[in-house]
Amino acid sequence: MDVRKDVSPHGQWSSRWIYFLAATGSAVGLGNIWKFPYITGVYGGGAFVIVYLGCILLIGLPLLIAEAAIGRRARHSPAASLMTIARAEGRRYPRAWGAVGWLAALAGFLILSFYTVIAGWVVYYTLAALEGAFTQRSAVEITALFESHVARPWVVLAYSTGFLVATMVCVGLGVRRGLEASLRFSMPVLILLLVVLVIYATIEGDFAAGLQFLFRPDFSALTWPVVLVAMGHAFFSLGLGAGTMIIYGAYLPGTSSLPRTALEISLADTAVAMLAGLALFPIVFAHGLEPGVGPQLVFVTVPIAFGQMPGGVLIGTAFFLMLALAAFTSAISTIEPLMTTVVERFGCSRRQAACWLGAAVWLVSLGTVGSFSWWSEPLLFNRTAFELIDFLASNLMLPAGGLLVALFVGWLTVGDGWRGALLERSELSFRAWYWVLRYITPLGIAAVLIAALTGRT
Ligand code: TRP
Numbered sequence: 001m002d003v004r005k006d007v008s009p010h011g012q013w014s015s016r017w018i019y020f021l022a023a024t025g026s027a028v029g030l031g032n033i034w035k036f037p038y039i040t041g042v043y044g045g046g047a048f049v050i051v052y053l054g055c056i057l058l059i060g061l062p063l064l065i066a067e068a069a070i071g072r073r074a075r076h077s078p079a080a081s082l083m084t085i086a087r088a089e090g091r092r093y094p095r096a097w098g099a100v101g102w103l104a105a106l107a108g109f110l111i112l113s114f115y116t117v118i119a120g121w122v123v124y125y126t127l128a129a130l131e132g133a134f135t136q137r138s139a140v141e142i143t144a145l146f147e148s149h150v151a152r153p154w155v156v157l158a159y160s161t162g163f164l165v166a167t168m169v170c171v172g173l174g175v176r177r178g179l180e181a182s183l184r185f186s187m188p189v190l191i192l193l194l195v196v197l198v199i200y201a202t203i204e205g206d207f208a209a210g211l212q213f214l215f216r217p218d219f220s221a222l223t224w225p226v227v228l229v230a231m232g233h234a235f236f237s238l239g240l241g242a243g244t245m246i247i248y249g250a251y252l253p254g255t256s257s258l259p260r261t262a263l264e265i266s267l268a269d270t271a272v273a274m275l276a277g278l279a280l281f282p283i284v285f286a287h288g289l290e291p292g293v294g295p296q297l298v299f300v301t302v303p304i305a306f307g308q309m310p311g312g313v314l315i316g317t318a319f320f321l322m323l324a325l326a327a328f329t330s331a332i333s334t335i336e337p338l339m340t341t342v343v344e345r346f347g348c349s350r351r352q353a354a355c356w357l358g359a360a361v362w363l364v365s366l367g368t369v370g371s372f373s374w375w376s377e378p379l380l381f382n383r384t385a386f387e388l389i390d391f392l393a394s395n396l397m398l399p400a401g402g403l404l405v406a407l408f409v410g411w412l413t414v415g416d417g418w419r420g421a422l423l424e425r426s427e428l429s430f431r432a433w434y435w436v437l438r439y440i441t442p443l444g445i446a447a448v449l450i451a452a453l454t455g456r457t
Helices: 016-027 030-042 046-074 078-088 094-130 139-150 153-173 175-204 207-215 224-238 244-250 258-286 297-308 312-346 350-371 385-411 415-422 427-453
Strands: none
Touching: 016 175, 016 244, 016 258, 016 312, 030 046, 030 094, 030 207, 030 224, 030 258, 030 297, 030 312, 046 078, 046 207, 046 224, 046 244, 046 258, 046 385, 046 415, 046 427, 078 094, 078 244, 078 312, 078 385, 094 139, 094 153, 094 244, 094 297, 094 312, 094 350, 094 385, 139 153, 139 297, 153 175, 153 312, 153 350, 175 207, 175 258, 175 312, 207 258, 224 258, 224 385, 224 427, 244 312, 258 297, 258 415, 258 427, 297 312, 312 350, 350 385, 385 427, 415 427
């Protein structure tokens, strides 16, 4: 198998740079820009950041390389790729590995079902910011605005449906015409807006307080549950365990070193999260607002801050537009694994698969829309439909998928077989990657799973 010549039947990125944009676009999403700054603050600032970086390095990075290597080696959907390699390596149950691929892709499907709803809120907030809905409003008024918005199921559904249709049209158009075209536009805009926001925060916000909040290490705040939170977020933020990096790796031309590219993606993902924190917190502190309010942070605190500052309409609109774009490039990546799996399994076109999958995601998304309006009472295990889907996909399926990938590449295949897929010149890097993937990564993920199942996180 020569990865240099192989091309996936589903398409190929036109360059390593486009792959980098796509993978970074997948990694950077609502998780980075809203969740990372918030949990960093709540869980001890600088100390949390150090643990998070450690998790990215020891769990995220090795797994990112492993997933991309699986894709580049087999050039098919996650299910077919795992099955093909299992067969080539003489494993006894290749079909079971195909099932693992299906399950991973299903996690992405479930994640998209709530991602579109939250992204729909973001789109609504972009337009509300543009209309000046937050200008000179009190904290109470803006909180009421958020609460009344999420409680209007038809409006929320209209926005999430719009976002979902855009996502499925893009995915349906295919790798070259759909994904690339949108990435070329949205990723540079995203970075540009983020930098503009950080500059604005430096001038208008309380930058010293923001810096202190994010980077002052308070190791006394570091407990095991905190370490587990950091690890779990590293997982979600890089988009691992759902087959996304397998299928994106399948489209990667076989000329570049995977470890280097994966390192760059992880660095970009982390850098964007830090930039988001640096853009957000100086503004929060300059207006005497509370940083650790939870899911409402972006939708309540930020509009309050922007509503009070000069030029807030423009900056606020830019912020939510940026968040919508980041969510869009992530949303695409959550469904691409299942998209290719369905195309392979049923032999249909991408367009047909996009229609059916879009309809299915839409139906499941009703659960999340309802969780904030129709059925806001807990359904099961004291959780709403949204919380159930999120828990099942993010806390159970992603870590399980990641653990299985680590075991598959680290223990169930011949290590040397991955040399060709990695194209890594340095023997030391290759060996370091393989050792960490075999020992550290699976143990770390197992810890997250156990913690999630015993309710410690
Ligand atoms: N990484 C994205 C974020 O931080 C979310 C995401 C995109 C994702 N693709 C994924 C999460 C695949 C899990 C699996 O918002």
